[in-house]
Amino acid sequence: MDHSPFSKAVSPGLSHRSGMSPLDVAFGLSRSRREFLRCAAGVTLGAALAGASPWMRAQTTRKKRKVIVITFGGGARDQETFAPEGQENIPHLLNELIPQSSFFTHVSNQGILGHYVATASLATGVYETLNNFSAVPPEHPTVFEYFRKDLKRPVSDAWVVAPSNGFNRIGESDCRSYGPGLGAGVILPKHLLSAASSGGTADYSHLLRDNYETPLYAPQLGGEEFQLQQLEMILKLSVDDFISHARTVSSPDELSVYIAKRLMQQEAPSLLWITMHDIDIAHSGAYSLYIEGIRRTDRLCAELWKTVQSEPEYAGNTTLFILPDFGRDADYDSGGNGFQHHRTGDAASRTTWMMALGAGVRPGLVFDDPMQSIDLVPTVGSLMGFSPSQSLGKPVKELL
Amino acid sequence: MLPHDLKSEDFAGYPPAARALIVAHLAALRQLPISFVPSLLREAIDYDFKFPEERSAIDREFANLSSLSPAQIKEWFEPFAQISLSSKLEHFDWINQPALFIEQQSAYLWTTHQQDAFRKAATEYGSRLQAAAPPEPGPVRRLGIAIIGQGVASYDEPLFRNLRQHGTYFDRVKPENGLELLLAGAAARAKAHPAPYAHWYIDGGQAVEHSPLLTCVSYKALEPVRTALLKNMQADIARPGMGPEELRTRLAQLTPKELGMNAAGDPVLDRFQVKLFTEGSGTQIFSTTFAQWATREVLRRAEAQTLLVRFAPRQRQRPMNELLSNSHSDPEPDFAGSLVDADMAAYYHWINQQRLPGSEHSSFLVWFEGHSQALVVAPYFAPGKESDAAVDLGTLLSFADA
Numbered sequence: 001m002d003h004s005p006f007s008k009a010v011s012p013g014l015s016h017r018s019g020m021s022p023l024d025v026a027f028g029l030s031r032s033r034r035e036f037l038r039c040a041a042g043v044t045l046g047a048a049l050a051g052a053s054p055w056m057r058a059q060t061t062r063k064k065r066k067v068i069v070i071t072f073g074g075g076a077r078d079q080e081t082f083a084p085e086g087q088e089n090i091p092h093l094l095n096e097l098i099p100q101s102s103f104f105t106h107v108s109n110q111g112i113l114g115h116y117v118a119t120a121s122l123a124t125g126v127y128e129t130l131n132n133f134s135a136v137p138p139e140h141p142t143v144f145e146y147f148r149k150d151l152k153r154p155v156s157d158a159w160v161v162a163p164s165n166g167f168n169r170i171g172e173s174d175c176r177s178y179g180p181g182l183g184a185g186v187i188l189p190k191h192l193l194s195a196a197s198s199g200g201t202a203d204y205s206h207l208l209r210d211n212y213e214t215p216l217y218a219p220q221l222g223g224e225e226f227q228l229q230q231l232e233m234i235l236k237l238s239v240d241d242f243i244s245h246a247r248t249v250s251s252p253d254e255l256s257v258y259i260a261k262r263l264m265q266q267e268a269p270s271l272l273w274i275t276m277h278d279i280d281i282a283h284s285g286a287y288s289l290y291i292e293g294i295r296r297t298d299r300l301c302a303e304l305w306k307t308v309q310s311e312p313e314y315a316g317n318t319t320l321f322i323l324p325d326f327g328r329d330a331d332y333d334s335g336g337n338g339f340q341h342h343r344t345g346d347a348a349s350r351t352t353w354m355m356a357l358g359a360g361v362r363p364g365l366v367f368d369d370p371m372q373s374i375d376l377v378p379t380v381g382s383l384m385g386f387s388p389s390q391s392l393g394k395p396v397k398e399l400l
Numbered sequence: 401m402l403p404h405d406l407k408s409e410d411f412a413g414y415p416p417a418a419r420a421l422i423v424a425h426l427a428a429l430r431q432l433p434i435s436f437v438p439s440l441l442r443e444a445i446d447y448d449f450k451f452p453e454e455r456s457a458i459d460r461e462f463a464n465l466s467s468l469s470p471a472q473i474k475e476w477f478e479p480f481a482q483i484s485l486s487s488k489l490e491h492f493d494w495i496n497q498p499a500l501f502i503e504q505q506s507a508y509l510w511t512t513h514q515q516d517a518f519r520k521a522a523t524e525y526g527s528r529l530q531a532a533a534p535p536e537p538g539p540v541r542r543l544g545i546a547i548i549g550q551g552v553a554s555y556d557e558p559l560f561r562n563l564r565q566h567g568t569y570f571d572r573v574k575p576e577n578g579l580e581l582l583l584a585g586a587a588a589r590a591k592a593h594p595a596p597y598a599h600w601y602i603d604g605g606q607a608v609e610h611s612p613l614l615t616c617v618s619y620k621a622l623e624p625v626r627t628a629l630l631k632n633m634q635a636d637i638a639r640p641g642m643g644p645e646e647l648r649t650r651l652a653q654l655t656p657k658e659l660g661m662n663a664a665g666d667p668v669l670d671r672f673q674v675k676l677f678t679e680g681s682g683t684q685i686f687s688t689t690f691a692q693w694a695t696r697e698v699l700r701r702a703e704a705q706t707l708l709v710r711f712a713p714r715q716r717q718r719p720m721n722e723l724l725s726n727s728h729s730d731p732e733p734d735f736a737g738s739l740v741d742a743d744m745a746a747y748y749h750w751i752n753q754q755r756l757p758g759s760e761h762s763s764f765l766v767w768f769e770g771h772s773q774a775l776v777v778a779p780y781f782a783p784g785k786e787s788d789a790a791v792d793l794g795t796l797l798s799f800a801d802a
Contacts (some may be wrong), residue, residue, distance in 0.1 A: 085561065112510040129511040134643070250719035281717075284682035285689030288740035289717055331562075331748070334755055335519070337696060338748055340681065345515050 064317045065359065066270045067380050068308065070301055071119055072324040073164075073276040075342050075349070076294050079331075082353065089294045092302035093355070097322070101357040102365045102398060108351050109326040109373040113342045118325040118373075119162075119275055120170055125377030125391025137169040137179075140390050143377045144184035145172055147271050150386035156234075156267050158184035161260045162275040163252035170275075175390070184273065185234075187263070189255040193246050195228045196239045235262040250296075253278040257300045261307050268313035271384070276300065282328065285340050308358065319361060319383060321376065323354035356399055367398050402490065403437045404430045410495050418447035421462060428465040431473050434490060435483035435518065436525075438505070442498040449671045451597045453535075453703040460533040476528060479521035483514055500649055507645075535757045540593045540705050542762035543801050544753045545582050546695075547710040548742035549768045550605070552735045559739075559768055560775040562747040567764070567777030568785045574792040575770050579608065579710070581794035582767070585801065586708045587611030597668070598705045600698050604691035604742075605712025615669065615702075617694055619687045619712065622673060626684055628659045629677050633684075651678040672701070686714040688738050692745035699752040709749060710769070711742035739768075750777060763800040767793060776800045 080086040087094055111121045114132030121128045124140040144158040160171050168191070172183020231237050249255050253276045260274050276297050282290035301322055308314045329336030330348035342349045354371070357363065360383060374393035381388040382395040401410075408423045422429065422444055429437060443450075443458055450458065468476065486508060494501035509515040549555065560569060583601065590599035590613035600615045601607065607618035619626075629651075636642055636650050656670035657663060676697060682689035688711055695709045713733035746766040753762055763778035774793070777783070778800045791799075 110513070114510075127513070131507075284686055285680075285692060286682065286686050286714065286717070286737065286741050287744035288734075288737035291740070331751060337693070338751075339744075345519055 065384055066268075066272070066314055066318040067321070067384060068272045068274070068304070068314075068318060069122075069321045069376070069380070070304065070323075071122060071273075071275045072297055072301070072322055073115060073119065073279065075113075075115075075282070075326050075328045075352075076279055076297075076324050077328045077330075077339060077348055080291060080294055080339070089291055090298040092298045093322075096302050097305060097355065097357060100361075100363045101355040102361050102363070102367065104354040104356075104367050104369075104371055104396070104398075106351065106368055106370045107323060107354045107373055108370060110350065111373075113326050113345065113349055115164065115277070115280065115325060116167055116170070119167065122323075122325060122373055122376055123170060123273065124173065125374045125388050125393040127374060127392070135169050136174075138173045139175065141173050141175045141178035141388070142171065142183060143380055143388065144271060144273075145175070145178035145182045146377070146381060146386045146388045147384060148182050148184075149178060151384070153270065155181075155185060157269050158271040158273075159263050159267065159269045160184045160186045160273045160275070161256045161263070162186065162188055163190055163256045163277045164188075164275070167275060184271070187259055189259045190252050192228065192231065192259075193243070193255070196231070196243055234266060235259070236266050237262060251278050251293075253296060253300055257304055260304065264307060264311050264314060268311075271380075274304070282339050283341060285337075287339060290339055305357070317359050319356060319358045321354060321356050321380070323373065323376070324352045325373070326350060327352045361399065365398075369398075371396055401493075401495065402434055403432050406430050406495075413496050414445055415448035418444050421447055421458070425462040425466050428462070428468070428473075431470065432465070433477055433481040433483070434494070435485060435505070435521075436477060436480040438494040438498040438501045439522075441495065442502055445498060446671075449668050451668060451672075451702040452595070453597075454701055457535065460535070461529060464529060464533040476525065479517065479524065483509070483518055483521070484512070499652055503645065503649065537758055538703075538705055539595070540589065541801070542704070542753060542756060542758060543586075543589065543706050544749050544762070544764040545586065545706075545708040545797070546742070546746035546749050546764075546766040547579065547582065547708070547769050548746055548766065549735075549739040549771065550711060551713050551733065552739050552768075552770075555736065555739060555768070555771075559743055559773055560746070560766060562744070563750060563764075563766065563775050563777060564784060566750070566783050567775045568781040568783070568787050570774045570776070570787050570789060570791070570796065571772055572788050572790045573767070573772050573774045573796060574790060575767075575772060576792065578767060578769065578793040581792060582708060582765075582797060583608070583610050583614075585794065585797040586706050587613055589706045589801070590614055593705060595705070597702045600702070600704045600707045602691055602694045602698065602707070602709045603712065604687040604710065604714075608710075614706075614708075617669075617673060617676070617698075619690050622677075625656075625659045625661060625673065626677060629654070630684060632659070654678055672697070686741070687712050688714045688741035688745065691742070692748060695745065695749050696752050699749075699756060703756055707749075707753075709745075711738065711745065713738040714741065765793075765797055765800050 078086065081090050109118060111118060111127030112129065112132065117128050117130055117132040120130060120138040123142045124138045125143070126140040128138050128140065130136050130138065144160070147153060148155070148158055162170065168186055168188055171186040173179055228239070231239060231242055245258060246255055249258065256274060256276065260272065263269060263272065278296055279290065279293035281293050305320060308318045308320065326342060327349045328339050328342045329344045330346050331338045333344045333346045333348070335344040336346070372393060374391065375396050376393065377388045377391045378393045378395040379399055382400050406426060406429055408426060411419045411422050414422065440461070447455060447458060485505065489501070489505055489508060492501050492504065509518050586599060586601060587610065590611060594613065597615050599613060601610050603616070603618040605618070606620040607616050610616060632654065633647065633651070636647055654674060656665065656674050659674060661670050661674070676690065676694050677683055680689070680693040683693050691709055691711050695707065698704050698707055713735050714737070716731040716734035716737070718731050750764045753759065753764060761779060763776070765774065765776050767774040774796060776796060780802070781800065
């Protein structure tokens, strides 16, 4: 997370944002998202229209409620997504999902901008401070632990699918009153693929090099990872079929979505968390690959939403949240190198968006009020009926 | 160890010029907070291997620090003094390993939510320093040239989208001998305004014939270094306890000699080239990233007066299904993807050039190699306009550089 704090300052007048405070810039980003959405997707500013959420009128259905969270992982900036010049990269979000969504334009992440620690913070509702590159559990209880303990749900009811091997400890914390045995099952499809292929002739080490900041590094796994034999037991998938399917997909995120769909069909978990990661190829510095990652993620989000509509266990009772873990550095921040990293802590790297759609969500609304990424867990808690007591976030009132 | 305890003998391990510089300004260093001093030492420890412009900037910074009164030092560095560090960091050997200290300090600042305060303090300090000790204006207006799209037969998407609002777009330039004409223009500037490391040619592939007056860095020429580095990384990764941060630290310590560079080479340029691979992310893998990062670093560090960058096609990123087929054949080039990479890199080239002194007079030209599209950002070229002038690239460059 090193950067160059003493690098040369941007020339005055170079940036239209120069002279603005970080807060001004963050609000500017939000406003531009809102204006764009109003023009492009025909959505309405939500604050004036917000009443009680349909959730509150549907208490009897709470038992069947399901929540899926997709972290649009790897960080994506406005200019490649919701700004006018970026719209071509997100046709599915824009044309299919946004009109069905409540969209939050100003989500800030005040924590550490590393993907594992930031996703752990999203999952606990506390800005975690663990080492981003270590296979350690979050310090505070995760949303999965609150959900399972408070609602007395079995282990099969909460799952995490993450393409990055560094995320294998995200399912449960080491908090004494929660922790081991109360978390979510974690599936790391790429690692599963490697295990499934052991003994073959292929070299899978390149697939495990999933930390795009240090592209040759493949972390060692620790903790309760998904065992290979569970492929068959839980996903009802033979090793051969799994490998055969893997040979047809072009990226780790596609494999993750495939696994998520199998989970939905076989286990129908009430709480499903999917972390995308293809976009983080941006760390390699190849802009075209970053854009490809955004377009793929856009397509996969829509594909997963279609699956929700077609699966009887999910259709009509599922709320989907999509949010990036954070943004990426601005082009004009001299401490960074534009889209490549998220190291400066500038407004563009900290400010992002969230969309919620499906059961209990008013469609076609845009909300500008600032929220924090740690507000996700208490919001999910309010929707599903559990109490994330240690979370420092606040429920998003527009979704209650 | 805290800065007020610093003694001249603490710098015995520094290269001679760096040691002499620091010892001369030791009194000022002793008054500064520990959250600041290692950042300064990280730059100063490599003083002997810095480019002239970097040395000049470091000289100015130290001279400025020594000129400040105790009251001014308190005022300038109060925000840094407010940063609290752990005792582990205070006991770290930040004198001899300032870069490693900075890395650990950075992680600590993020963890303790002090990163934003540090960033603010650093930005304010940088602005103050620029105002108090401004750099000398260069002898010639700065010129950047980016040549993108090598090998692309046709491309239907609009190019230079980020730059169009800043410059004039040409769609009828004559592409004949374009590369030669642009290189000749760069060489002419090097001849007219000779200075060490002031005029550069970076090639993302194999460098073509060029004037010896241009400092040249090419991806192809550095292939043995890159191969040695990748081998080194693989060996390090296999060691127990090696993590990404340890790996990065280890890479930062690699020397040109360890990567097989000729001992009789240019020590300043060799170190610079090694750092392109050890400090850059993705430079080891993609030639387009290498060219972009090299451009950024040449501007940031050498403050090049002339910089011509020619992008070459990078290797194609193989999709997962292809990786699973276990084919070991070398991936073919990704021409279209490389053009998109280079188009964005050209924009960053211009942004980085604009960060340097005299940006209001500087010029920038980007050309789609072998084709009729180009764009010029220069004082006498109207921003956001298009031109159908049928000119060759030598003529266009001469207008841009006029």
